[in-house]
Amino acid sequence: MVKRDAVFDIAAFQTEKLYAGSSSFRITLNGKNKKGKELKNLPVTVYGQDGRFSERNLLTFDKYSGKLLANKPHHKLKAAEKYANANYDVHTGSYFGLFGKIIWFIAGLICTSLPVTGFLVWWGKRKKQGKKI
Structure with a gap:
């Protein structure tokens, strides 16, 4: 041993x-x-x-x-x-090298921006509906 x-x-x-x-x-x-x-x-x-x-x-x-x-x-x-x-x-994204990391980063930015942009669209429609009444 x-x-x-x-x-x-x-x-x-x-x-x-x-x-x-x-x-x-x-x-x-x-x-x-x-x-x-x-x-x-x-x-x-x-x-x-x-x-x-x-x-x-x-x-x-x-x-x-x-x-x-x-x-x-x-x-x-x-x-x-x-x-x-x-x-x-x-x-x-490292499986595809530097190009893959860049694509993964952009995709991540888009995915994280979707809730924010969705909220802004909803808020804008809500304001427009309030003015019609």
């Missing part, structure tokens, strides 16, 4: 060795999932491009020895997994 800190070092070293051209990677340091349950293994997520969360590779290490248990590169993921990974990028 290897010390806990050494396991993280081993996992980081192996991840950098396998995916040298990646932009970043994330290791769960506390050993727990989002619900607070203890993880059986040490998951590592490797991001291929900076600012693109959809292109990720998934590694799994043994949390006691640091041995690589599974390596799931992005190109070997199923279509449903790729779709689920792209969720954040699609919602922020």
